[in-house]
Amino acid sequence: MLTKLAGGRVYDPANGRDGAVGDLFVRDGRIVADPGPGAAPDEVHDLSGRVVMAGAIDIHSHIAGGKVNIARLLMAEEHRPTAEGPCGCGGLATPSTHATGCRYAQMGYTAAFEPAMLPSNARHAHLEMADIPLIDTGGYLVLGNDDLLLELLASGAGEEAVADYVGFMLNATRSLAVKAVNPGGINAFKYNQRRLDVDETGPFHAITPRRILTALAGAVQRLGIPHPLHLHGFNLGVPGNVEATLDSIAAVDGLRLHLTHVQFHAYGAEGDRKFSSAAARVAEAVNRRPNISVDVGQIMFGQTVTASADTMAQMNNAGLAHPKKWVMMDIECDAGCGVVPFRYRDKAFVNALQWAIGLELFLLIEDPWRIFLTTDHPNGAPFTSYPELIRLLMDRDHRLAHMAELHPALPEHTILGSLTREYSLGEIATMTRAAPARILGLTDRGHLGPGAVADITVYTDRPDRRAMFETPDLVFKDGRLIVRDGVVVALVQGRTHVVEPAYDPTIESWMARRFDERMGQRLTHFRIAEEEIRGGNGLLRHACQPGAF
Amino acid sequence: MSSLVLTTRDPSGPPIDMTGVLPERLFEGGREALAGLMLVRGRGRHRLDTLFKLEDGGPPGTLVLHPGSAVLDGVGTGMTAGELRVEGECGAYAGSAMRGGTLTVSGNCGAFAAAGMAGGNLRVAGDAGDFLGAPLAGGTRGMSGGSVVVAGNAGDRVGERMRRGLIAVHGRVGSLCGARMIAGTIVVGAGCGPDAGQAMRRGSILLPQAPASVPSGFVDGGMNDWLFLDLMRKELIDGGAWPSGFPTGGTRARRLIGDRSTGGIGEMLIVSEV
Numbered sequence: 001m002l003t004k005l006a007g008g009r010v011y012d013p014a015n016g017r018d019g020a021v022g023d024l025f026v027r028d029g030r031i032v033a034d035p036g037p038g039a040a041p042d043e044v045h046d047l048s049g050r051v052v053m054a055g056a057i058d059i060h061s062h063i064a065g066g067k068v069n070i071a072r073l074l075m076a077e078e079h080r081p082t083a084e085g086p087c088g089c090g091g092l093a094t095p096s097t098h099a100t101g102c103r104y105a106q107m108g109y110t111a112a113f114e115p116a117m118l119p120s121n122a123r124h125a126h127l128e129m130a131d132i133p134l135i136d137t138g139g140y141l142v143l144g145n146d147d148l149l150l151e152l153l154a155s156g157a158g159e160e161a162v163a164d165y166v167g168f169m170l171n172a173t174r175s176l177a178v179k180a181v182n183p184g185g186i187n188a189f190k191y192n193q194r195r196l197d198v199d200e201t202g203p204f205h206a207i208t209p210r211r212i213l214t215a216l217a218g219a220v221q222r223l224g225i226p227h228p229l230h231l232h233g234f235n236l237g238v239p240g241n242v243e244a245t246l247d248s249i250a251a252v253d254g255l256r257l258h259l260t261h262v263q264f265h266a267y268g269a270e271g272d273r274k275f276s277s278a279a280a281r282v283a284e285a286v287n288r289r290p291n292i293s294v295d296v297g298q299i300m301f302g303q304t305v306t307a308s309a310d311t312m313a314q315m316n317n318a319g320l321a322h323p324k325k326w327v328m329m330d331i332e333c334d335a336g337c338g339v340v341p342f343r344y345r346d347k348a349f350v351n352a353l354q355w356a357i358g359l360e361l362f363l364l365i366e367d368p369w370r371i372f373l374t375t376d377h378p379n380g381a382p383f384t385s386y387p388e389l390i391r392l393l394m395d396r397d398h399r400l401a402h403m404a405e406l407h408p409a410l411p412e413h414t415i416l417g418s419l420t421r422e423y424s425l426g427e428i429a430t431m432t433r434a435a436p437a438r439i440l441g442l443t444d445r446g447h448l449g450p451g452a453v454a455d456i457t458v459y460t461d462r463p464d465r466r467a468m469f470e471t472p473d474l475v476f477k478d479g480r481l482i483v484r485d486g487v488v489v490a491l492v493q494g495r496t497h498v499v500e501p502a503y504d505p506t507i508e509s510w511m512a513r514r515f516d517e518r519m520g521q522r523l524t525h526f527r528i529a530e531e532e533i534r535g536g537n538g539l540l541r542h543a544c545q546p547g548a549f
Numbered sequence: 550m551s552s553l554v555l556t557t558r559d560p561s562g563p564p565i566d567m568t569g570v571l572p573e574r575l576f577e578g579g580r581e582a583l584a585g586l587m588l589v590r591g592r593g594r595h596r597l598d599t600l601f602k603l604e605d606g607g608p609p610g611t612l613v614l615h616p617g618s619a620v621l622d623g624v625g626t627g628m629t630a631g632e633l634r635v636e637g638e639c640g641a642y643a644g645s646a647m648r649g650g651t652l653t654v655s656g657n658c659g660a661f662a663a664a665g666m667a668g669g670n671l672r673v674a675g676d677a678g679d680f681l682g683a684p685l686a687g688g689t690r691g692m693s694g695g696s697v698v699v700a701g702n703a704g705d706r707v708g709e710r711m712r713r714g715l716i717a718v719h720g721r722v723g724s725l726c727g728a729r730m731i732a733g734t735i736v737v738g739a740g741c742g743p744d745a746g747q748a749m750r751r752g753s754i755l756l757p758q759a760p761a762s763v764p765s766g767f768v769d770g771g772m773n774d775w776l777f778l779d780l781m782r783k784e785l786i787d788g789g790a791w792p793s794g795f796p797t798g799g800t801r802a803r804r805l806i807g808d809r810s811t812g813g814i815g816e817m818l819i820v821s822e823v
Binding site for chain 2: 075078080323325
């Protein structure tokens with residue numbers, strides 16, 4: 001079947017198109033070149049004056065796994081029927097799997113990636129991701145506090161052995177990338193430590209976070225995994241943590257590194273309130289180093305829930321829980337997490353400055369290919385706030401008007417008011433489509449060139465960018481129309497993106513012994529079979545290129 | 550002032566979520582608004598007038614459900630004003646999150662009745678299930694206002710984490726009555742199951758006799774004269790909340806104080822040991 005999308009303004013940064021009017025052709029779920037005047041399309045959509053982009057890709061959103069379910073349980077009030085509607089699909093912060101897929105698709109997203117899949121929870125996370133309709137998914141494997149890796153490093157293992165370990169774990173858990181969450185810190189928390197800096201030796205394995213960080217970044221490089229090490233940095237939320245963030249950038253010494261929710265790691269401890277913006281220092285470091293990319297983790301005001309494997313940070317935040325309830329689960333295990341409900345208040349100085357720091361990062365980091373639009377759903381805000389965030393980036397007047405309503409001391413503590421940059425539609429298309437696909441190694445997504453998967457979103461160009469991005473006119477997934485005028489019209493299933501790097505299998509005998517002795521399950525049971533994911537019909541493998549990055 | 554009788558067309562079968570079927574809608578949109586309300590029954594959504602026959606009648610400002618049925622869940626959930634009468638029994642969550650008005654059930658009601666209630670009156674002529682006046686799922690507080698009178702018995706965890714208000718059960722209650730209670734008053738007419746008042750902080754539980762085994766965190770404050778009992782008795786008798794087995798005069802009662810294991814200074818008043 002041939003479908004023609006005629007006359008839209010195409011924003012496709014990966015192929016150098018920035019709003020030029022053109023036609024797109026879709027055949028069998030993929031975009032094809034213009035078949036010529038002789039071909040008769042079976043279906044034609046007249047998109048004159050409309051904005052056409054690839055389906056958006058969320059690089060960092062907590063949509064599955066243990067902590068998400070604990071958050072749903074803890075926030076049971078979000079799932080109650082109300083007089084307005086009996087649906088128990090969940091509120092904004094803890095939507096059900098079904099609601100997650102529908103709400104993403106309704107905003108024009110066709111892929112979202114779970115950035116914190118703990119090895120022991122991987123099987124469950126995959127089952128849950130497969131239950132999310134309409135969008136592609138995948139998981140980043142959390143390493144860096146697992147005892148096997150730390151033991152390996154402490155024993156003086158070489159880069160090759162670490163890379164083999166990481167390679168095995170990625171294959172076994174069917175993951176797309178490697179994430180490190182406060183590497184070394186969570187392990188130190190198990191021994192009652194509340195803070196661990198980059199060059200501080202851990203209490204049990206006697207290795208520093210710097211060693212773990214460089215080992216993992218090196219292993220990712222060695223294995224040729226497209227996505228750089230995805231780092232949730234040190235001392236999240238602590239004033240003055242910018243030093244650790246800059247140390248992390250320096251520590252990898254030119255290796256590729258992705259700093260996630262960097263807004264939470266760009267805090268200074270200066271000024272009369274001992275809490276200040278260090279966005280300019282982080283932005284300057286990122287602008288200077290092409291090996292560094294970031295996603296922001298913008299906060300937006302309102303009720304949400306924070307869920308993280310960083311039990312050390314979550315324990316520090318527990319006293320701020322709103323409503324007053326929180327959970328630290330399995331903190332002695334490899335798959336521990338902390339869930340703390342939180343309400344970001346626009347009249348609170350700290351929250352207002354966090355909001356401004358995030359926007360400063362967006363506006364000061366120059367290259368839209370290396371900065372990504374995220375709220376660290378649900379930690380900074382639910383992903384449904386993306387349209388409002390896009391409006392804040394594209395509309396300076398709106399930004400200033402909003403800023404005027406926040407805590408009165410804010411203007412003295414931020415340079416946000418002086419930043420005149422406004423994102424263009426092309427830059428939004430880059431940071432939400434082309435760049436995420438490129439940095440994850442998804443060669444056939446995030447663009448609209450021939451051969452690309454026909455994940456396409458069509459918007460009406462409205463001056464109110466929030467309204468524009470909130471309700472796309474049409475959304476196609478694999479060439480099939482799934483959303484029309486913001487309403488889901490068809491339910492389809494996405495795919496699970498993975499990498500399968502090559503590694504030396506002799507590491508498995510060492511690991512099998514450790515699993516038998518300590519892990520409570522056999523290595524053979526730990527490994528997830530292809531048939532377990534989407535009934536064996538859902539894996540999408542992406543190539544690794546050792547030495548290419 | 551309008552009124553309406555809803556006759557349940559099929560009182561058996563899958564449960565019906567009655568959330569939103571409230572007497573205040575009589576004032577807001579009248580009969581038409583109620584008739585067009587979409588309700589969940591089992592896995593499907595249905596218009597209210599396909600599940601109930603609507604007829605004018607009943608006292609002004611009153612919504613009557615006839616006959617009641619255990620399949621009717623969430624009757625009076627979130628109610629703020631007016632009167633809702635159930636002629637017969639109803640299912641779980643009757644009067645949950647209620648903030649005002651009066652809900653009357655002439656039969657039994659299920660679990661979580663008055664859960665998360667903040668105001669208004671719930672009157673149950675039969676028995677109530679577990680979690681009467683307890684928190685709703687996800688909530689950190691149980692009942693925070695209003696009054697509940699159950700003529701029959703009630704299940705476990707009556708008044709769990711209760712913050713304010715009155716629960717009176719003329720019959721027996723199950724285990725963990727008033728557990729983790731923060732404040733408020735629970736009156737039990739015919740005795741309670743094990744672990745009453747466990748981890749309670751403040752508040753009062755009135756009992757006809759001491760529990761068979763007094764929880765270990767409670768200390769005996771002895772027999773004393775409590776002048777407030779006269780005032781309280783008058784108030785509760787007026788509200789139909791003074792059990793028939795309780796003494797009709799005198800101010801002496803035995804007081805157990807606890808739960809001291811969690812630093813609590815709540816009380817169990819044994820009113821029949823005068």
